[in-house]
Amino acid sequence: MTAARAIIHVDMDAFYAAIEALDHPQWRGLPLIVGELGPRSVVTTASYEARRYGVRSAMPTMTAKKLCPHALFVPVRMGRYRELSAEVFAVFGEATPEIEGLSLDEAFLDVTRSLRLFGGDVENIGRFLKQEILRRTGLVASVGMAHNKLLAKLGSELSKPDGFLHIRPEQVHAMLDPLPVGRLWTVGKVAEAQLHRLGIRTVGELRFSDSRRLRQACGNQAEHWQRLARGIDERTVDADSAEKSVSAETTFVTDLTRLDQAESWLARLGERVGERLRAHELRGRTVTVKLRKPPFETHTRQLSLGQPTDSTAELLQAGRALLRRWWESEENPRLRLLGIGMSQFAPELQSGLFAPAAGGKDQLADRINRRFGGGSLVRGVVLKSRRGQTEEK
Structure with missing residues (x-):
């Protein structure tokens, strides 16, 4: 049964950095680092030219600067990355509906049922994916093919960059x-x-x-x-695992030492999470607040709601309660990082016949922000404190 499957792992090469080089041709061939240069910022991704100097994702950008002093540091443009990710996943959808998205730039595909459409050879599908992604986006994908997920992922990893590797059963050991x-x-x-x-x-x-x-x-x-x-991996491609949580977080250059500052930033992050929930038609039951004390002590607090929601107000009400509870339990509360997220998605329970329509104010705010730019309309508490440079994810 395992040997009969045809699994493909696709991983875009240096995705964010490649998009920046695509949009700015003058940067091609340069050591390019996506991530703002700052004492608490980290590398989101780096071009292969920068990786030759030892620069890696999640590395502090100040360390990356020491390793590669002549690197070009550019800010994260998540909206643009999501736009091209959607085009990449659209290509996946032309090969198979069985897609397990791992991130914006990586996915497993079960193409077993698509083999006959492509001449019975998984490599034909792999070539189709590479060629179509390059033609439509200008970006390079590495493709690994095998009879299970473990080996397909190894195939793409071992052949990067611009990879294409099929690991057959007789080649496993x-x-x-x-x-x-x-x-x-x-x-x-x-x-x-x-x-x-x-x-x-x-x-x-x-x-x-x-x-x-x-x-x-x-x-x-x-x-x-x-x-x-032994090369045995019986995991299936989980096409229903695309979105497990929606969250936003911020790392502060200067630690937050006042609760009102923390609540203001929490509100700002909550606005972003609420907008994403409604954009993806998701409603969640569990609110999570992430709190990091200096130097690197991370805490999480969770609260389960009575029913699924996409309401920013309900998200923030729970988030503020969690934040205050943590703040009051600390002898000397200081925050280096703050985040809030929603998970455990489910259909919304039907409200009473004469209940007001949910999310009306939120949807109006979303429309205004989409038209005039994110952050054009925010809650009053956000305006209380916008001090300090941050790295936002």
């Missing part, structure tokens, strides 16, 4: 055995160190290791890891 164990799905840094202590450094060594000894040292995960080392 030759491809996997030399790789570091950390390349396997679910083997993170802690698990990798644990395996290293056992003398297991490659996937091949993991595959041939004594199962009993491994289980005694690593517990129930041991069997799972050895199955992966």
Whole structure:
């Protein structure tokens, strides 16, 4: 059953940086870093020219500047990235409806049922995806193909940039055995160190290791890891997993030390989340507030609502309650980062026959902001404090 599947993993090459170079041809070939230069900003992505100097995503931009002093730093333009992401996913939809989006620039596709339409060869579908994405967007995609998700993802990773690699069943051990164990799905840094202590450094060594000894040292995960080392992965492409949460967060150059400042920023972020919820016709039950104390101590607080909603007012009411509760519990509250999000999406419960239409004011505000630009109309509390430069995600 596993060998009969045809799975494709598509990962756009340096997606945000590639879009900036596409829109600004004079930047092509330069070490380009997407992310504002600041003491608390991080690299969103970097062009391959910048990566040669050791620049990586999530790295502080000040560190990236030291590694590559002549790099060009550009701000994030999420609206533009989403626009081109939609075009990329439209190409996916022409190959199969079974698409599991992992991010704006990455997805798994189950093309098993589409093989006959493309001559029975998964590589024909892979070539179609690469060529159509390039033709329609001017952007390059790396494509991995295999009979399961683990191997398809490895195919795109191992062949980047401009990758195209089909890992066939008879090639699995030759491809996997030399790789570091950390390349396997679910083997993170802690698990990798644990395996290293056992003398297991490659996937091949993991595959041939004594199962009993491994289980005694690593517990129930041991069997799972050895199955992966053999190239076995039975996960399905989950076409219903596109949107699990909607959130917005801000990192502050200067720590927030007053509750009114924090509430003002929370309101600003909540406006953005509410607008995204309504734009995607999503209603959620769970509100999450993310709080980070300096230097890097992160807390999250959650509250479940009585019924699903896309109302900014309801989102902020819950968010403020969570923020105040955390603030009052801290001896010396300071915030380096603040975020708010909505999750656990479900259909909205039907209100009473004569209840007023929900979201009327929100929808009016959304229309004004779409017409005149985001932030044109905001709640009064937002205007109380807009001090400090931030990196917004």
